[in-house]
Amino acid sequence: MSFEIANRDLMARIGRLETKSGAAETPLLLPVINPNLQTILPETLEARFDCRALITNAYIIQRNFKETASEQGLHKFLNFNGSIMTDSGAYQLLIYKGVETSPKEIVEFQEAIDTDIATILDIPTGWGVPKKYAQYTVKETIKRAKALKKMKTRSDLAWVGPVQGGQYLDLVAKSAKEMGKLPFQIHALGSPTPVMEQYKFDTLVDMMATAKMNLPPDRPLHLFGAGHPFMFALAVSLGCDMFDSAAYALFARQDRYLTESGTTRLEEMQYFPCSCPVCNRTDPETMRDLPKEERMKLLAEHNLHVSFCELRTIKEAIVEGRLWEHMEQRAHGHPSLLQALKRVTKYSEYMEKQSPVTKRSGIFFFSSVGLARPEVVHYRKRLLDRYSPPPKATTLLLLPQTGTKPFHTSKEHRTVMNLIRQKLGNDTDMLHVCTYAAPFGIIPTELDDVYPLSQNEIASPLDTETIIYVANQAADYIKNTDYSRVILLRDPKVWRGKILAACRRACKKKQIPFTALHERDPWAKSTAESLTDVIQEAVRSP
Numbered sequence: 001m002s003f004e005i006a007n008r009d010l011m012a013r014i015g016r017l018e019t020k021s022g023a024a025e026t027p028l029l030l031p032v033i034n035p036n037l038q039t040i041l042p043e044t045l046e047a048r049f050d051c052r053a054l055i056t057n058a059y060i061i062q063r064n065f066k067e068t069a070s071e072q073g074l075h076k077f078l079n080f081n082g083s084i085m086t087d088s089g090a091y092q093l094l095i096y097k098g099v100e101t102s103p104k105e106i107v108e109f110q111e112a113i114d115t116d117i118a119t120i121l122d123i124p125t126g127w128g129v130p131k132k133y134a135q136y137t138v139k140e141t142i143k144r145a146k147a148l149k150k151m152k153t154r155s156d157l158a159w160v161g162p163v164q165g166g167q168y169l170d171l172v173a174k175s176a177k178e179m180g181k182l183p184f185q186i187h188a189l190g191s192p193t194p195v196m197e198q199y200k201f202d203t204l205v206d207m208m209a210t211a212k213m214n215l216p217p218d219r220p221l222h223l224f225g226a227g228h229p230f231m232f233a234l235a236v237s238l239g240c241d242m243f244d245s246a247a248y249a250l251f252a253r254q255d256r257y258l259t260e261s262g263t264t265r266l267e268e269m270q271y272f273p274c275s276c277p278v279c280n281r282t283d284p285e286t287m288r289d290l291p292k293e294e295r296m297k298l299l300a301e302h303n304l305h306v307s308f309c310e311l312r313t314i315k316e317a318i319v320e321g322r323l324w325e326h327m328e329q330r331a332h333g334h335p336s337l338l339q340a341l342k343r344v345t346k347y348s349e350y351m352e353k354q355s356p357v358t359k360r361s362g363i364f365f366f367s368s369v370g371l372a373r374p375e376v377v378h379y380r381k382r383l384l385d386r387y388s389p390p391p392k393a394t395t396l397l398l399l400p401q402t403g404t405k406p407f408h409t410s411k412e413h414r415t416v417m418n419l420i421r422q423k424l425g426n427d428t429d430m431l432h433v434c435t436y437a438a439p440f441g442i443i444p445t446e447l448d449d450v451y452p453l454s455q456n457e458i459a460s461p462l463d464t465e466t467i468i469y470v471a472n473q474a475a476d477y478i479k480n481t482d483y484s485r486v487i488l489l490r491d492p493k494v495w496r497g498k499i500l501a502a503c504r505r506a507c508k509k510k511q512i513p514f515t516a517l518h519e520r521d522p523w524a525k526s527t528a529e530s531l532t533d534v535i536q537e538a539v540r541s542p
């Protein structure tokens, strides 16, 4: 098996996963095929959905079709030519407590049926279990993982090393670290059923980020049991490369219609908001009148179409470098998703290290949630660690952001700067002009056309968190530099006194003079004149 990464954005990647049965592109959705209950046939998946990979359950096959499957091989048995992944029965173990197979038997069986991606018989941690039990699941799974090399006889199958620990993040970290040391080709994280059923996506963010931070980055990560398209963007952004979806069929069985932002009941619908082949042909009323089996099949087909479509949208967003925007849009489909996105903030520094920060297009900033995006984090770190002001500059002049970018090309900044130059002449060198602006904070004029400081669009009025963030950036900048004086041109309508308070406090701490221009309109001619007077006085005073 091989895995090559072609594109990245945030912690997401587009990759090429090749098994002995062919290649497929990640992020990859593997529809779940239950051999007992085939809602959509594997050959239909291949022919009509261009589906290159699916997942089925080795345990169910072993119990019900052992001989046929071993004799024919899994591909012939399911009538599918693409890559097949098998789960080991661990889920059944979780639900029915106790499985009639052993770790060795399930390894041998997966080799016998010639699967492409095989899973060891792990012990899922589950949800709401005592920590002691969770520790046991981690330990036992690692033990079984280590035993794999003695049990397997073939080397052409890819093996999945599942990560356990559930909601105990220290255990997830330990499990991921230990599993990562073993020669697995793929890792998997189980999303406990309550995470999906009760929409505990913030917990899932913690689990995924913890697993990712402790696993080898070059191996794909599969997320078990997370098949609803409305959370794909979040999971992919956190580094999930593969999903399995039983949801398309399970929801269809309950007359539920998936969309990229949620779930609707067929009985409540008047229109289909989708133009897949199913929705193009029919309408909710007609579909409601169909016999159960037929209705279920059509709903399952739509559910799959919308899932694949969302993955294509995500891939396009990765290529364009707009995954953050896409994730934010999807997060507004449900409050629990937005809550989860807010949890991503906790991992913003790690995400920044993984993500490209220079992109094809400018970035959109909708609200303070965007302060966690890699470009903002990257700039904050660079300014703090790598930047020093021009050597001759002793006075810092802070100007408010303008509608025009780069700021130094705006009419407002040019007017002020012309006046200053006229008055100061050769002393201009002593003055360092910076702009305070959302979302980035302090932007030295000589940097203001560097990507993405000018290549962004921002929604105003700014929210309180964003204003406070910029105020804190201003204070940190003053704290970390050596100016002997700070002059602030205020724009109280936008910044509501927060920049003033932060700069004043920072200057007081450093014991340097601070002057703020209090006029109502920062760009009025009279303001510019008072400002130049203040500057002239400051620069000429010893």
Ligand SMILES: [Zn+2]
Pocket: 272, 274, 275, 276, 277, 278, 279, 280, 302, 303, 305, 306
């Ligand atoms: Zn549809």
